[in-house]
Amino acid sequence: MADLPLVLLHAFPVDARMWRPLRDGLTTRHRLITPDQRGLGRTPLPETGRAPSLDDAARDVLALLDKLGLEQVVLGGCSMGGYVTMAVLRAAPERVAGLVLIDTKASADTPEAAEARRGIAGRAESDGVSGWLAESMVPNLLSAETRQTRPEVVESVRDLIESQPGAGVAWAARAMADRPDSTDLLAATGVPALVVVGEQDTLTPPGAAQEMAESLPRGELVVVPQAGHLTPVEAPAMVTEAILGWWPFG
Template identity: 65%
Template sequence: MPELPLVLLHAYPLDARMWNPLRESLAARTRLITPDQRGLGRTPLPPTNREPSLDDAAADVVAMLDKLGLDRVVLGGCSMGGYVTMAVLRRAPERVGALVFIDTRAAADTQQARAERLAVADRAESEGIEGWLADDMLPKLLSEHARSTRPELVATVRELIESQQPSGVAWALRAMAARPDSTEALRDVDVPALVIVGEQDSLTPPALAGDLADALPRARLVVIPGAGHLTPLETPQQVGDAVLDWLE
């Protein structure tokens, strides 16, 4: 694995800056690539008449690999980035030499979760996101301990959320709501895989991370004590160590 670049895809509703706390340690070990996904960060939302789909986000990743001349990579992501990784596996499994899944799940949304995503997408389009989306997301993204003791981390995550375009937020929500269950597809993925989850992750808890690891034939599961959903931001040292140990 050392010769394969590491591509990490960010979570919703953030951008590639979420990897900054890990960037120095990972980049010292391997070539690190952290793109913004469509409609988020510095990547515009392409004009299209198609319904939002993570298949299009996966096509963006494959096109990026083509542009960079990369045949195979270690591909991974956090939360939505994990969902896009699964979409890449469905589209171009030959491009993936190993996998890193962080605070994500293989299962599709429940009917209730899908409805909630679509309602938030509609609100983002009609009202914008300022003043409410960060307040809604922060309790889900960070552990209670981090929210109460690390105001600088809370401010960082808030700034990342509030800097996004409402149209990109809405697109991502609708694309995630439409994603299929990937559990059975993962059973055929015979490459090394690392699954990381925060012990206090309420969105994709350790039980779901365990299901994801169980579906993968060659997976290692790492649970980060005390951490919430955004382990790369909340516990970057532990996440970085887990990735580097696994790469070795």
């Protein structure tokens, strides 16, 4: 099982370019697959006529695995990518050999959080994302330390957000708002699981990450110092080291 590919799914509202700082370190040991999710980056938003659902995002991942001829992978993601990972696990657990859950959570949104996501969706759909989405989200995505001392990281995240299509942002926000609780799903999962969280993550804080790791029968927790909600962007070397050090497949 040493040659299992690693599939990493990106956060909201960015695309797979967020994984670039990890690519060199991870690909020396593993095959790394980092797709853009539907409606974001270079992946178009299909017209299905259905309400937005992470189940469809999970089907996209499974279709990609089928296309690549991959029966089983180590699957993970950051934030929204973690939610999609859980949706894949729910749909096809036999395809998932291990989990990498980064700055994400198993619980569903509160009614207030879901309503806030729907507000973001409505504005993104009507106005696009330029000029407001990055301004509103960067303070929650990056730690105070990163925002104060690393302007190049702040600018990179702003550019990623600003480049996303409004329709894709709207779809993803609505899909996340309606996602189910996955606590019981993870508790019943027997595969090895790595949970990574930024020490200063205010959206999915370390306490919640610890609870998630403890609920996983084979869970392991790594807390990344001085990082916020986008640890792969803020501390790529530490996240790379955490994944390589945890890898339990030979």
